Amino acid sequence: MTPSTPLAGTLAIIFLAFSLQGCDANSSAGEAAAQPDFSYESQEKYDDTGLTIATVEPDLVNPDVIAPEPEPGTPAFAVAADGYTVEAQMQIRLMDPDKTADRFRAMYEENYAAKLRNASNDAIQQILKDKGFMVQPVDSYDDVVGDGEDQGFLTSLPNYTLGIGNKTSSKECADNICTQKGKLLIDGQYLYQMAEPHTGTTVAYRRMNLYGLRIEEPYTIQTYETDPGALIKVKNLFGVGDDLTDTSQQALVAGLTQLYQNTMAETERTISRPQILAIKETIEQLKNTETR
Numbered sequence: 001m002t003p004s005t006p007l008a009g010t011l012a013i014i015f016l017a018f019s020l021q022g023c024d025a026n027s028s029a030g031e032a033a034a035q036p037d038f039s040y041e042s043q044e045k046y047d048d049t050g051l052t053i054a055t056v057e058p059d060l061v062n063p064d065v066i067a068p069e070p071e072p073g074t075p076a077f078a079v080a081a082d083g084y085t086v087e088a089q090m091q092i093r094l095m096d097p098d099k100t101a102d103r104f105r106a107m108y109e110e111n112y113a114a115k116l117r118n119a120s121n122d123a124i125q126q127i128l129k130d131k132g133f134m135v136q137p138v139d140s141y142d143d144v145v146g147d148g149e150d151q152g153f154l155t156s157l158p159n160y161t162l163g164i165g166n167k168t169s170s171k172e173c174a175d176n177i178c179t180q181k182g183k184l185l186i187d188g189q190y191l192y193q194m195a196e197p198h199t200g201t202t203v204a205y206r207r208m209n210l211y212g213l214r215i216e217e218p219y220t221i222q223t224y225e226t227d228p229g230a231l232i233k234v235k236n237l238f239g240v241g242d243d244l245t246d247t248s249q250q251a252l253v254a255g256l257t258q259l260y261q262n263t264m265a266e267t268e269r270t271i272s273r274p275q276i277l278a279i280k281e282t283i284e285q286l287k288n289t290e291t292r
Contacts, residue, residue, distance in 0.1 A: 042127050063162065077193050087189075088189035103248060161191075190266070208262070
């Protein structure tokens with residue numbers, strides 16, 4: 001029995017697609033998705049001071065969850081952090097993105113959020129080491145002083161409150177293909193604090209309003225205006241159909257690279273070796289005064 005003409009055409013396309021897929025297998029195998037530049041090298045390196053600083057991993061604050069009012073006894077640095085975070089959350093709510101922002105947010109959460117946290121944590125620890133301090137990683141601020149033993153004479157406390165959105169500049173449709181152009185936007189804040197663990201007093205502080213960085217990366221996304229049909233779907237499945245453009249991931253990668261490089265450079269500027277050594281001397285003088 002000879003297949004009908006439409007069926008025969010469809011089968012021919014499928015066989016062709018498999019052939020093309022096979023020919024291209026070697027060139028595409030192992031091809032990795034674009035990644036942000038999450039590498040940072042300290043600008044200065046010093047001799048060892050013999051002092052240990054406890055480090056808490058960067059907190060990635062949910063921009064949609066407002067922190068409750070601080071309870072009595074909450075450390076001063078935490079009260080300040082919550083206040084700044086609420087300000088950032090209010091700022092993020094003014095971004096007014098459209099539905100395309102959901103694509104960027106999902107892509108960030110799935111592919112890059114954990115990597116941003118880990119890379120920032122590694123970079124901050126290396127910055128501290130290069131400034132001559134030993135590092136003691138801890139899970140939280142509460143773990144710094146426990147069992148009567150200090151884990152560090154100061155505690156490093158970074159956090160990000162990120163709003164990832166977009167601004168569409170144009171959207172046009174022709175031949176059943178819609179082309180949207182716009183800019184990826186990253187807003188919010190990066191907050192770096194260093195606190196004295198016994199009192200919760202902030203001894204170093206820097207808040208970066210990310211709006212000032214003007215992280216705006218252009219993107220183009222093409223989609224079908226209506227269902228293209230089974231034949232087009234099969235062709236697209238095997239890479240022989242319409243070549244739709246989507247640069248949303250490249251835009252996000254470029255935006256996160258700019259975010260990371262700027263926040264880590266600002267962290268290095270904030271961590272002042274002379275200031276920390278002076279604080280240590282002051283604390284020792286106070287302790288000596290108390291014991292007399």
